[in-house]
Amino acid sequence: MEELLCFEKKVERNTCTASPEPILTSDRVLQNLLQLEERYYTNSSYFACFQSDIKPYMREKVTDWMWEVCEGEHCQQDVFPLAVNCMDRFLSVVKLKRTQLQLLGTVCLLLASKLRQVMPFSARKLCHYTDNSVTEEELLSWELLVLSRLKWDIYAVIPNDFLEPLLHRLPLSEEARRKTRGHAEVFINMCSTEFTFSMYPPSMVAAASVGAAVQGLSRHQREWLSSRELLTRLHHITGIEIDCLRHCSEQIEEMIASNIASSQKPHTLSPTGKGGNNKMVANNGLKPENSKPETPTDVQDVHF
Known part of the structure:
Protein backbone atom coordinates (compact mmCIF):
# COMPACT_ATOMS: atom_id res chain seq x y z
CA MET A 1 0.00 0.00 0.00
CA GLU A 2 2.97 2.32 0.41
CA GLU A 3 3.06 3.19 -3.28
CA LEU A 4 -0.46 4.62 -2.98
CA LEU A 5 0.54 7.14 -0.35
CA CYS A 6 1.13 10.76 -1.32
CA PHE A 7 4.02 12.13 0.70
CA GLU A 8 3.55 15.87 0.70
CA LYS A 9 5.70 18.63 2.08
CA LYS A 10 4.89 22.27 2.61
CA VAL A 11 7.13 24.57 0.60
CA GLU A 12 5.78 28.04 1.34
CA ARG A 13 2.54 29.79 2.06
CA ASN A 14 -0.41 28.42 0.09
CA THR A 15 1.71 25.79 -1.68
CA CYS A 16 2.15 22.11 -1.08
CA THR A 17 4.01 19.65 -3.28
CA ALA A 18 4.07 15.88 -3.43
CA SER A 19 7.05 13.64 -3.98
CA PRO A 20 7.72 12.90 -7.68
CA GLU A 21 5.38 10.30 -9.14
CA PRO A 22 7.13 8.12 -11.79
CA ILE A 23 3.94 7.46 -13.73
CA LEU A 24 3.68 11.18 -14.62
CA THR A 25 6.84 10.94 -16.71
CA SER A 26 5.83 7.77 -18.55
CA ASP A 27 5.54 7.58 -22.35
CA ARG A 28 1.80 7.00 -22.07
CA VAL A 29 1.23 10.23 -20.12
CA LEU A 30 3.37 12.21 -22.57
CA GLN A 31 1.49 10.86 -25.58
CA ASN A 32 -1.86 11.57 -23.93
CA LEU A 33 -0.79 15.17 -23.29
CA LEU A 34 0.33 15.59 -26.91
CA GLN A 35 -3.01 14.29 -28.16
CA LEU A 36 -5.15 16.29 -25.73
CA GLU A 37 -3.43 19.66 -26.20
CA GLU A 38 -5.12 20.18 -29.58
CA ARG A 39 -8.47 20.47 -27.78
CA TYR A 40 -7.35 23.61 -25.96
CA TYR A 41 -5.80 25.64 -28.77
CA THR A 42 -6.67 29.32 -28.85
CA ASN A 43 -8.25 30.83 -31.93
CA SER A 44 -5.30 32.94 -33.06
CA SER A 45 -7.45 35.34 -35.05
CA TYR A 46 -9.92 36.38 -32.36
CA PHE A 47 -8.43 39.87 -32.10
CA ALA A 48 -8.45 40.45 -35.85
CA CYS A 49 -11.75 38.80 -36.72
CA PHE A 50 -13.89 38.69 -33.58
CA GLN A 51 -13.07 41.10 -30.75
CA SER A 52 -13.67 44.70 -31.86
CA ASP A 53 -13.25 46.64 -28.60
CA ILE A 54 -10.35 44.71 -27.00
CA LYS A 55 -6.80 45.03 -28.30
CA PRO A 56 -3.69 42.88 -27.70
CA TYR A 57 -2.03 45.51 -25.50
CA MET A 58 -5.08 45.41 -23.20
CA ARG A 59 -4.70 41.65 -22.88
CA GLU A 60 -1.03 42.11 -22.00
CA LYS A 61 -1.82 44.66 -19.30
CA VAL A 62 -4.47 42.47 -17.69
CA THR A 63 -2.30 39.33 -17.82
CA ASP A 64 0.56 41.29 -16.23
CA TRP A 65 -1.81 42.09 -13.39
CA MET A 66 -2.99 38.50 -13.13
CA TRP A 67 0.62 37.32 -12.87
CA GLU A 68 1.36 39.86 -10.14
CA VAL A 69 -1.69 38.70 -8.16
CA CYS A 70 -0.46 35.10 -8.41
CA GLU A 71 3.05 36.16 -7.33
CA GLY A 72 1.64 38.17 -4.43
CA GLU A 73 -0.36 35.17 -3.23
CA HIS A 74 2.50 32.67 -3.83
CA CYS A 75 0.30 30.59 -6.11
CA GLN A 76 1.50 27.35 -7.62
CA GLN A 77 3.20 27.91 -10.95
CA ASP A 78 0.47 26.40 -13.12
CA VAL A 79 -2.37 28.60 -11.84
CA PHE A 80 -1.49 31.64 -13.95
CA PRO A 81 -0.99 29.85 -17.32
CA LEU A 82 -4.28 27.98 -16.86
CA ALA A 83 -6.12 31.22 -16.04
CA VAL A 84 -4.75 32.86 -19.20
CA ASN A 85 -5.72 29.82 -21.29
CA CYS A 86 -9.30 30.04 -20.00
CA MET A 87 -9.38 33.78 -20.72
CA ASP A 88 -8.14 33.35 -24.30
CA ARG A 89 -10.58 30.55 -25.04
CA PHE A 90 -13.48 32.62 -23.68
CA LEU A 91 -12.43 35.62 -25.77
CA SER A 92 -12.48 33.34 -28.80
CA VAL A 93 -16.22 32.71 -28.41
CA VAL A 94 -17.70 35.71 -26.55
CA LYS A 95 -17.42 39.39 -27.52
CA LEU A 96 -16.52 41.67 -24.64
CA LYS A 97 -16.23 45.35 -23.91
CA ARG A 98 -12.84 46.54 -22.74
CA THR A 99 -14.34 47.49 -19.36
CA GLN A 100 -15.18 43.80 -18.79
CA LEU A 101 -11.69 42.46 -19.41
CA GLN A 102 -10.43 42.74 -15.84
CA LEU A 103 -13.60 41.04 -14.61
CA LEU A 104 -12.94 38.14 -16.99
CA GLY A 105 -9.31 37.89 -15.83
CA THR A 106 -10.44 37.84 -12.21
CA VAL A 107 -12.96 35.07 -12.88
CA CYS A 108 -10.34 33.00 -14.69
CA LEU A 109 -7.95 33.35 -11.74
CA LEU A 110 -10.70 32.08 -9.45
CA LEU A 111 -11.41 29.06 -11.65
CA ALA A 112 -7.74 28.19 -12.19
CA SER A 113 -7.00 28.40 -8.47
CA LYS A 114 -9.83 25.98 -7.73
CA LEU A 115 -8.29 23.43 -10.09
CA ARG A 116 -4.55 23.84 -9.52
CA GLN A 117 -4.13 25.51 -6.12
CA VAL A 118 -4.10 23.79 -2.72
CA MET A 119 -5.95 26.75 -1.21
CA PRO A 120 -7.99 28.53 -3.92
CA PHE A 121 -8.62 32.25 -3.98
CA SER A 122 -11.62 33.56 -2.12
CA ALA A 123 -14.01 35.75 -4.07
CA ARG A 124 -13.59 38.50 -1.48
CA LYS A 125 -9.79 38.56 -1.82
CA LEU A 126 -9.93 38.74 -5.61
CA CYS A 127 -12.42 41.59 -5.45
CA HIS A 128 -10.03 43.37 -3.07
CA TYR A 129 -7.25 43.04 -5.66
CA THR A 130 -9.48 44.87 -8.14
CA ASP A 131 -9.94 47.70 -5.63
CA ASN A 132 -13.53 46.49 -5.44
CA SER A 133 -14.24 47.52 -9.02
CA VAL A 134 -15.55 43.95 -9.31
CA THR A 135 -18.20 42.81 -6.84
CA GLU A 136 -18.56 39.34 -5.43
CA GLU A 137 -21.95 39.02 -7.08
CA GLU A 138 -20.46 39.84 -10.50
CA LEU A 139 -17.60 37.44 -9.92
CA LEU A 140 -19.82 34.49 -9.03
CA SER A 141 -22.27 35.28 -11.83
CA TRP A 142 -19.50 35.44 -14.41
CA GLU A 143 -17.99 32.26 -13.05
CA LEU A 144 -21.06 30.40 -14.27
CA LEU A 145 -20.99 32.28 -17.57
CA VAL A 146 -17.36 31.34 -18.27
CA LEU A 147 -17.95 27.72 -17.29
CA SER A 148 -20.99 27.44 -19.53
CA ARG A 149 -19.31 29.02 -22.58
CA LEU A 150 -16.26 26.79 -22.14
CA LYS A 151 -18.63 23.83 -21.73
CA TRP A 152 -17.20 23.16 -18.26
CA ASP A 153 -14.00 21.93 -19.90
CA ILE A 154 -11.49 24.13 -18.12
CA TYR A 155 -8.85 21.66 -16.96
CA ALA A 156 -6.77 22.47 -20.02
CA VAL A 157 -3.38 21.10 -21.01
CA ILE A 158 -0.84 23.87 -20.38
CA GLN A 264 17.34 48.72 -16.61
CA LYS A 265 15.90 51.95 -17.99
CA PRO A 266 15.20 54.85 -15.60
CA HIS A 267 11.96 54.34 -13.67
CA THR A 268 9.22 56.30 -15.45
CA LEU A 269 5.69 57.17 -14.52
CA SER A 270 2.72 55.60 -16.25
CA PRO A 271 -0.25 57.73 -17.37
CA THR A 272 -1.90 56.86 -14.05
CA GLY A 273 0.95 58.42 -12.10
CA LYS A 274 2.34 55.08 -10.92
CA GLY A 275 5.51 53.36 -11.94
CA GLY A 276 5.46 51.50 -15.24
CA ASN A 277 4.53 47.85 -14.91
CA ASN A 278 7.48 46.19 -16.65
CA LYS A 279 8.04 42.45 -16.56
CA MET A 280 11.54 41.94 -15.18
CA VAL A 281 13.84 38.96 -14.93
CA ALA A 282 15.14 39.30 -11.40
CA ASN A 283 15.19 37.27 -8.20
CA ASN A 284 15.40 33.93 -10.00
CA GLY A 285 13.60 35.41 -12.97
CA LEU A 286 10.53 36.62 -11.12
CA LYS A 287 9.16 40.09 -10.45
CA PRO A 288 11.02 42.60 -8.28
CA GLU A 289 11.26 41.31 -4.74
CA ASN A 290 9.11 44.01 -3.13
CA SER A 291 6.65 44.48 -5.99
CA LYS A 292 2.91 44.37 -5.37
CA PRO A 293 0.04 44.20 -7.86
CA GLU A 294 -0.36 47.80 -8.99
CA THR A 295 -3.85 47.19 -10.23
CA PRO A 296 -6.59 48.01 -10.49
CA THR A 297 -5.27 51.49 -11.30
CA ASP A 298 -2.84 50.04 -13.81
CA VAL A 299 -5.52 47.95 -15.49
CA GLN A 300 -7.88 50.89 -15.71
CA ASP A 301 -5.68 52.16 -18.54
CA VAL A 302 -7.47 49.72 -20.83
CA HIS A 303 -10.66 51.68 -20.34
CA PHE A 304 -9.38 54.66 -22.25
Missing part, protein backbone atom coordinates in the same frame (compact mmCIF):
# COMPACT_ATOMS: atom_id res chain seq x y z
CA PRO A 159 2.93 24.09 -20.97
CA ASN A 160 3.68 23.33 -17.30
CA ASP A 161 2.21 19.83 -17.77
CA PHE A 162 5.06 18.98 -20.14
CA LEU A 163 7.94 20.08 -17.91
CA GLU A 164 8.37 16.87 -15.93
CA PRO A 165 8.13 14.55 -18.97
CA LEU A 166 10.64 16.72 -20.84
CA LEU A 167 13.13 17.15 -18.01
CA HIS A 168 12.94 13.45 -17.17
CA ARG A 169 14.15 12.61 -20.68
CA LEU A 170 17.09 15.03 -20.75
CA PRO A 171 20.52 13.96 -19.43
CA LEU A 172 20.63 16.50 -16.60
CA SER A 173 21.65 16.11 -12.99
CA GLU A 174 19.03 16.57 -10.29
CA GLU A 175 20.40 20.02 -9.46
CA ALA A 176 20.49 21.03 -13.14
CA ARG A 177 16.94 19.74 -13.56
CA ARG A 178 15.76 21.80 -10.58
CA LYS A 179 17.35 25.00 -11.92
CA THR A 180 16.02 24.39 -15.42
CA ARG A 181 12.50 23.80 -14.12
CA GLY A 182 12.53 27.05 -12.15
CA HIS A 183 13.69 29.13 -15.11
CA ALA A 184 11.35 27.37 -17.55
CA GLU A 185 8.35 28.05 -15.31
CA VAL A 186 9.16 31.77 -15.35
CA PHE A 187 9.57 31.75 -19.14
CA ILE A 188 6.20 30.02 -19.52
CA ASN A 189 4.58 32.74 -17.40
CA MET A 190 6.23 35.41 -19.51
CA CYS A 191 4.96 33.70 -22.67
CA SER A 192 1.45 33.69 -21.21
CA THR A 193 1.46 37.49 -21.16
CA GLU A 194 2.42 37.69 -24.85
CA PHE A 195 -0.44 36.98 -27.26
CA THR A 196 1.95 35.62 -29.92
CA PHE A 197 2.74 32.56 -27.81
CA SER A 198 -0.93 31.72 -27.29
CA MET A 199 -0.96 30.58 -30.94
CA TYR A 200 1.66 27.87 -30.25
CA PRO A 201 0.90 24.41 -28.87
CA PRO A 202 1.65 24.11 -25.13
CA SER A 203 4.22 21.39 -25.89
CA MET A 204 6.17 23.81 -28.11
CA VAL A 205 6.13 26.59 -25.52
CA ALA A 206 7.27 24.12 -22.85
CA ALA A 207 10.03 22.62 -25.00
CA ALA A 208 11.26 26.05 -26.14
CA SER A 209 11.20 27.33 -22.54
CA VAL A 210 13.23 24.33 -21.39
CA GLY A 211 15.60 24.89 -24.31
CA ALA A 212 16.03 28.58 -23.48
CA ALA A 213 16.57 27.75 -19.80
CA VAL A 214 19.20 25.11 -20.53
CA GLN A 215 21.00 27.39 -22.97
CA GLY A 216 21.01 30.24 -20.50
CA LEU A 217 22.34 28.09 -17.69
CA SER A 218 24.83 26.28 -19.92
CA ARG A 219 26.80 29.50 -20.35
CA HIS A 220 27.99 28.87 -16.80
CA GLN A 221 28.08 25.05 -16.98
CA ARG A 222 30.18 23.69 -19.83
CA GLU A 223 29.11 20.11 -19.28
CA TRP A 224 25.50 20.89 -20.24
CA LEU A 225 24.00 20.08 -23.63
CA SER A 226 24.94 22.00 -26.77
CA SER A 227 22.21 23.92 -28.61
CA ARG A 228 22.10 21.46 -31.51
CA GLU A 229 22.03 18.38 -29.30
CA LEU A 230 19.36 19.91 -27.08
CA LEU A 231 17.03 20.78 -29.97
CA THR A 232 17.51 17.31 -31.46
CA ARG A 233 16.57 15.65 -28.19
CA LEU A 234 13.52 17.89 -27.74
CA HIS A 235 12.46 17.08 -31.31
CA HIS A 236 12.66 13.34 -30.65
CA ILE A 237 10.66 13.72 -27.42
CA THR A 238 7.84 15.92 -28.74
CA GLY A 239 7.88 15.35 -32.50
CA ILE A 240 8.03 19.12 -33.08
CA GLU A 241 10.23 20.21 -35.99
CA ILE A 242 13.66 21.49 -34.97
CA ASP A 243 13.21 24.74 -36.92
CA CYS A 244 9.95 25.45 -35.07
CA LEU A 245 11.58 24.77 -31.71
CA ARG A 246 14.53 26.98 -32.60
CA HIS A 247 12.27 29.82 -33.75
CA CYS A 248 10.13 29.68 -30.60
CA SER A 249 13.19 29.46 -28.36
CA GLU A 250 14.73 32.49 -30.09
CA GLN A 251 11.49 34.44 -29.57
CA ILE A 252 11.63 33.62 -25.86
CA GLU A 253 15.26 34.74 -25.64
CA GLU A 254 14.39 38.00 -27.42
CA MET A 255 11.50 38.57 -25.02
CA ILE A 256 13.79 37.99 -22.04
CA ALA A 257 16.43 40.35 -23.41
CA SER A 258 13.79 43.01 -24.08
CA ASN A 259 12.40 42.75 -20.55
CA ILE A 260 15.87 42.94 -19.01
CA ALA A 261 16.66 46.01 -21.12
CA SER A 262 13.40 47.73 -20.16
CA SER A 263 13.96 46.96 -16.47
Whole structure:
Protein backbone atom coordinates (compact mmCIF):
# COMPACT_ATOMS: atom_id res chain seq x y z
CA MET A 1 0.00 0.00 0.00
CA GLU A 2 2.97 2.32 0.41
CA GLU A 3 3.06 3.19 -3.28
CA LEU A 4 -0.46 4.62 -2.98
CA LEU A 5 0.54 7.14 -0.35
CA CYS A 6 1.13 10.76 -1.32
CA PHE A 7 4.02 12.13 0.70
CA GLU A 8 3.55 15.87 0.70
CA LYS A 9 5.70 18.63 2.08
CA LYS A 10 4.89 22.27 2.61
CA VAL A 11 7.13 24.57 0.60
CA GLU A 12 5.78 28.04 1.34
CA ARG A 13 2.54 29.79 2.06
CA ASN A 14 -0.41 28.42 0.09
CA THR A 15 1.71 25.79 -1.68
CA CYS A 16 2.15 22.11 -1.08
CA THR A 17 4.01 19.65 -3.28
CA ALA A 18 4.07 15.88 -3.43
CA SER A 19 7.05 13.64 -3.98
CA PRO A 20 7.72 12.90 -7.68
CA GLU A 21 5.38 10.30 -9.14
CA PRO A 22 7.13 8.12 -11.79
CA ILE A 23 3.94 7.46 -13.73
CA LEU A 24 3.68 11.18 -14.62
CA THR A 25 6.84 10.94 -16.71
CA SER A 26 5.83 7.77 -18.55
CA ASP A 27 5.54 7.58 -22.35
CA ARG A 28 1.80 7.00 -22.07
CA VAL A 29 1.23 10.23 -20.12
CA LEU A 30 3.37 12.21 -22.57
CA GLN A 31 1.49 10.86 -25.58
CA ASN A 32 -1.86 11.57 -23.93
CA LEU A 33 -0.79 15.17 -23.29
CA LEU A 34 0.33 15.59 -26.91
CA GLN A 35 -3.01 14.29 -28.16
CA LEU A 36 -5.15 16.29 -25.73
CA GLU A 37 -3.43 19.66 -26.20
CA GLU A 38 -5.12 20.18 -29.58
CA ARG A 39 -8.47 20.47 -27.78
CA TYR A 40 -7.35 23.61 -25.96
CA TYR A 41 -5.80 25.64 -28.77
CA THR A 42 -6.67 29.32 -28.85
CA ASN A 43 -8.25 30.83 -31.93
CA SER A 44 -5.30 32.94 -33.06
CA SER A 45 -7.45 35.34 -35.05
CA TYR A 46 -9.92 36.38 -32.36
CA PHE A 47 -8.43 39.87 -32.10
CA ALA A 48 -8.45 40.45 -35.85
CA CYS A 49 -11.75 38.80 -36.72
CA PHE A 50 -13.89 38.69 -33.58
CA GLN A 51 -13.07 41.10 -30.75
CA SER A 52 -13.67 44.70 -31.86
CA ASP A 53 -13.25 46.64 -28.60
CA ILE A 54 -10.35 44.71 -27.00
CA LYS A 55 -6.80 45.03 -28.30
CA PRO A 56 -3.69 42.88 -27.70
CA TYR A 57 -2.03 45.51 -25.50
CA MET A 58 -5.08 45.41 -23.20
CA ARG A 59 -4.70 41.65 -22.88
CA GLU A 60 -1.03 42.11 -22.00
CA LYS A 61 -1.82 44.66 -19.30
CA VAL A 62 -4.47 42.47 -17.69
CA THR A 63 -2.30 39.33 -17.82
CA ASP A 64 0.56 41.29 -16.23
CA TRP A 65 -1.81 42.09 -13.39
CA MET A 66 -2.99 38.50 -13.13
CA TRP A 67 0.62 37.32 -12.87
CA GLU A 68 1.36 39.86 -10.14
CA VAL A 69 -1.69 38.70 -8.16
CA CYS A 70 -0.46 35.10 -8.41
CA GLU A 71 3.05 36.16 -7.33
CA GLY A 72 1.64 38.17 -4.43
CA GLU A 73 -0.36 35.17 -3.23
CA HIS A 74 2.50 32.67 -3.83
CA CYS A 75 0.30 30.59 -6.11
CA GLN A 76 1.50 27.35 -7.62
CA GLN A 77 3.20 27.91 -10.95
CA ASP A 78 0.47 26.40 -13.12
CA VAL A 79 -2.37 28.60 -11.84
CA PHE A 80 -1.49 31.64 -13.95
CA PRO A 81 -0.99 29.85 -17.32
CA LEU A 82 -4.28 27.98 -16.86
CA ALA A 83 -6.12 31.22 -16.04
CA VAL A 84 -4.75 32.86 -19.20
CA ASN A 85 -5.72 29.82 -21.29
CA CYS A 86 -9.30 30.04 -20.00
CA MET A 87 -9.38 33.78 -20.72
CA ASP A 88 -8.14 33.35 -24.30
CA ARG A 89 -10.58 30.55 -25.04
CA PHE A 90 -13.48 32.62 -23.68
CA LEU A 91 -12.43 35.62 -25.77
CA SER A 92 -12.48 33.34 -28.80
CA VAL A 93 -16.22 32.71 -28.41
CA VAL A 94 -17.70 35.71 -26.55
CA LYS A 95 -17.42 39.39 -27.52
CA LEU A 96 -16.52 41.67 -24.64
CA LYS A 97 -16.23 45.35 -23.91
CA ARG A 98 -12.84 46.54 -22.74
CA THR A 99 -14.34 47.49 -19.36
CA GLN A 100 -15.18 43.80 -18.79
CA LEU A 101 -11.69 42.46 -19.41
CA GLN A 102 -10.43 42.74 -15.84
CA LEU A 103 -13.60 41.04 -14.61
CA LEU A 104 -12.94 38.14 -16.99
CA GLY A 105 -9.31 37.89 -15.83
CA THR A 106 -10.44 37.84 -12.21
CA VAL A 107 -12.96 35.07 -12.88
CA CYS A 108 -10.34 33.00 -14.69
CA LEU A 109 -7.95 33.35 -11.74
CA LEU A 110 -10.70 32.08 -9.45
CA LEU A 111 -11.41 29.06 -11.65
CA ALA A 112 -7.74 28.19 -12.19
CA SER A 113 -7.00 28.40 -8.47
CA LYS A 114 -9.83 25.98 -7.73
CA LEU A 115 -8.29 23.43 -10.09
CA ARG A 116 -4.55 23.84 -9.52
CA GLN A 117 -4.13 25.51 -6.12
CA VAL A 118 -4.10 23.79 -2.72
CA MET A 119 -5.95 26.75 -1.21
CA PRO A 120 -7.99 28.53 -3.92
CA PHE A 121 -8.62 32.25 -3.98
CA SER A 122 -11.62 33.56 -2.12
CA ALA A 123 -14.01 35.75 -4.07
CA ARG A 124 -13.59 38.50 -1.48
CA LYS A 125 -9.79 38.56 -1.82
CA LEU A 126 -9.93 38.74 -5.61
CA CYS A 127 -12.42 41.59 -5.45
CA HIS A 128 -10.03 43.37 -3.07
CA TYR A 129 -7.25 43.04 -5.66
CA THR A 130 -9.48 44.87 -8.14
CA ASP A 131 -9.94 47.70 -5.63
CA ASN A 132 -13.53 46.49 -5.44
CA SER A 133 -14.24 47.52 -9.02
CA VAL A 134 -15.55 43.95 -9.31
CA THR A 135 -18.20 42.81 -6.84
CA GLU A 136 -18.56 39.34 -5.43
CA GLU A 137 -21.95 39.02 -7.08
CA GLU A 138 -20.46 39.84 -10.50
CA LEU A 139 -17.60 37.44 -9.92
CA LEU A 140 -19.82 34.49 -9.03
CA SER A 141 -22.27 35.28 -11.83
CA TRP A 142 -19.50 35.44 -14.41
CA GLU A 143 -17.99 32.26 -13.05
CA LEU A 144 -21.06 30.40 -14.27
CA LEU A 145 -20.99 32.28 -17.57
CA VAL A 146 -17.36 31.34 -18.27
CA LEU A 147 -17.95 27.72 -17.29
CA SER A 148 -20.99 27.44 -19.53
CA ARG A 149 -19.31 29.02 -22.58
CA LEU A 150 -16.26 26.79 -22.14
CA LYS A 151 -18.63 23.83 -21.73
CA TRP A 152 -17.20 23.16 -18.26
CA ASP A 153 -14.00 21.93 -19.90
CA ILE A 154 -11.49 24.13 -18.12
CA TYR A 155 -8.85 21.66 -16.96
CA ALA A 156 -6.77 22.47 -20.02
CA VAL A 157 -3.38 21.10 -21.01
CA ILE A 158 -0.84 23.87 -20.38
CA PRO A 159 2.93 24.09 -20.97
CA ASN A 160 3.68 23.33 -17.30
CA ASP A 161 2.21 19.83 -17.77
CA PHE A 162 5.06 18.98 -20.14
CA LEU A 163 7.94 20.08 -17.91
CA GLU A 164 8.37 16.87 -15.93
CA PRO A 165 8.13 14.55 -18.97
CA LEU A 166 10.64 16.72 -20.84
CA LEU A 167 13.13 17.15 -18.01
CA HIS A 168 12.94 13.45 -17.17
CA ARG A 169 14.15 12.61 -20.68
CA LEU A 170 17.09 15.03 -20.75
CA PRO A 171 20.52 13.96 -19.43
CA LEU A 172 20.63 16.50 -16.60
CA SER A 173 21.65 16.11 -12.99
CA GLU A 174 19.03 16.57 -10.29
CA GLU A 175 20.40 20.02 -9.46
CA ALA A 176 20.49 21.03 -13.14
CA ARG A 177 16.94 19.74 -13.56
CA ARG A 178 15.76 21.80 -10.58
CA LYS A 179 17.35 25.00 -11.92
CA THR A 180 16.02 24.39 -15.42
CA ARG A 181 12.50 23.80 -14.12
CA GLY A 182 12.53 27.05 -12.15
CA HIS A 183 13.69 29.13 -15.11
CA ALA A 184 11.35 27.37 -17.55
CA GLU A 185 8.35 28.05 -15.31
CA VAL A 186 9.16 31.77 -15.35
CA PHE A 187 9.57 31.75 -19.14
CA ILE A 188 6.20 30.02 -19.52
CA ASN A 189 4.58 32.74 -17.40
CA MET A 190 6.23 35.41 -19.51
CA CYS A 191 4.96 33.70 -22.67
CA SER A 192 1.45 33.69 -21.21
CA THR A 193 1.46 37.49 -21.16
CA GLU A 194 2.42 37.69 -24.85
CA PHE A 195 -0.44 36.98 -27.26
CA THR A 196 1.95 35.62 -29.92
CA PHE A 197 2.74 32.56 -27.81
CA SER A 198 -0.93 31.72 -27.29
CA MET A 199 -0.96 30.58 -30.94
CA TYR A 200 1.66 27.87 -30.25
CA PRO A 201 0.90 24.41 -28.87
CA PRO A 202 1.65 24.11 -25.13
CA SER A 203 4.22 21.39 -25.89
CA MET A 204 6.17 23.81 -28.11
CA VAL A 205 6.13 26.59 -25.52
CA ALA A 206 7.27 24.12 -22.85
CA ALA A 207 10.03 22.62 -25.00
CA ALA A 208 11.26 26.05 -26.14
CA SER A 209 11.20 27.33 -22.54
CA VAL A 210 13.23 24.33 -21.39
CA GLY A 211 15.60 24.89 -24.31
CA ALA A 212 16.03 28.58 -23.48
CA ALA A 213 16.57 27.75 -19.80
CA VAL A 214 19.20 25.11 -20.53
CA GLN A 215 21.00 27.39 -22.97
CA GLY A 216 21.01 30.24 -20.50
CA LEU A 217 22.34 28.09 -17.69
CA SER A 218 24.83 26.28 -19.92
CA ARG A 219 26.80 29.50 -20.35
CA HIS A 220 27.99 28.87 -16.80
CA GLN A 221 28.08 25.05 -16.98
CA ARG A 222 30.18 23.69 -19.83
CA GLU A 223 29.11 20.11 -19.28
CA TRP A 224 25.50 20.89 -20.24
CA LEU A 225 24.00 20.08 -23.63
CA SER A 226 24.94 22.00 -26.77
CA SER A 227 22.21 23.92 -28.61
CA ARG A 228 22.10 21.46 -31.51
CA GLU A 229 22.03 18.38 -29.30
CA LEU A 230 19.36 19.91 -27.08
CA LEU A 231 17.03 20.78 -29.97
CA THR A 232 17.51 17.31 -31.46
CA ARG A 233 16.57 15.65 -28.19
CA LEU A 234 13.52 17.89 -27.74
CA HIS A 235 12.46 17.08 -31.31
CA HIS A 236 12.66 13.34 -30.65
CA ILE A 237 10.66 13.72 -27.42
CA THR A 238 7.84 15.92 -28.74
CA GLY A 239 7.88 15.35 -32.50
CA ILE A 240 8.03 19.12 -33.08
CA GLU A 241 10.23 20.21 -35.99
CA ILE A 242 13.66 21.49 -34.97
CA ASP A 243 13.21 24.74 -36.92
CA CYS A 244 9.95 25.45 -35.07
CA LEU A 245 11.58 24.77 -31.71
CA ARG A 246 14.53 26.98 -32.60
CA HIS A 247 12.27 29.82 -33.75
CA CYS A 248 10.13 29.68 -30.60
CA SER A 249 13.19 29.46 -28.36
CA GLU A 250 14.73 32.49 -30.09
CA GLN A 251 11.49 34.44 -29.57
CA ILE A 252 11.63 33.62 -25.86
CA GLU A 253 15.26 34.74 -25.64
CA GLU A 254 14.39 38.00 -27.42
CA MET A 255 11.50 38.57 -25.02
CA ILE A 256 13.79 37.99 -22.04
CA ALA A 257 16.43 40.35 -23.41
CA SER A 258 13.79 43.01 -24.08
CA ASN A 259 12.40 42.75 -20.55
CA ILE A 260 15.87 42.94 -19.01
CA ALA A 261 16.66 46.01 -21.12
CA SER A 262 13.40 47.73 -20.16
CA SER A 263 13.96 46.96 -16.47
CA GLN A 264 17.34 48.72 -16.61
CA LYS A 265 15.90 51.95 -17.99
CA PRO A 266 15.20 54.85 -15.60
CA HIS A 267 11.96 54.34 -13.67
CA THR A 268 9.22 56.30 -15.45
CA LEU A 269 5.69 57.17 -14.52
CA SER A 270 2.72 55.60 -16.25
CA PRO A 271 -0.25 57.73 -17.37
CA THR A 272 -1.90 56.86 -14.05
CA GLY A 273 0.95 58.42 -12.10
CA LYS A 274 2.34 55.08 -10.92
CA GLY A 275 5.51 53.36 -11.94
CA GLY A 276 5.46 51.50 -15.24
CA ASN A 277 4.53 47.85 -14.91
CA ASN A 278 7.48 46.19 -16.65
CA LYS A 279 8.04 42.45 -16.56
CA MET A 280 11.54 41.94 -15.18
CA VAL A 281 13.84 38.96 -14.93
CA ALA A 282 15.14 39.30 -11.40
CA ASN A 283 15.19 37.27 -8.20
CA ASN A 284 15.40 33.93 -10.00
CA GLY A 285 13.60 35.41 -12.97
CA LEU A 286 10.53 36.62 -11.12
CA LYS A 287 9.16 40.09 -10.45
CA PRO A 288 11.02 42.60 -8.28
CA GLU A 289 11.26 41.31 -4.74
CA ASN A 290 9.11 44.01 -3.13
CA SER A 291 6.65 44.48 -5.99
CA LYS A 292 2.91 44.37 -5.37
CA PRO A 293 0.04 44.20 -7.86
CA GLU A 294 -0.36 47.80 -8.99
CA THR A 295 -3.85 47.19 -10.23
CA PRO A 296 -6.59 48.01 -10.49
CA THR A 297 -5.27 51.49 -11.30
CA ASP A 298 -2.84 50.04 -13.81
CA VAL A 299 -5.52 47.95 -15.49
CA GLN A 300 -7.88 50.89 -15.71
CA ASP A 301 -5.68 52.16 -18.54
CA VAL A 302 -7.47 49.72 -20.83
CA HIS A 303 -10.66 51.68 -20.34
CA PHE A 304 -9.38 54.66 -22.25
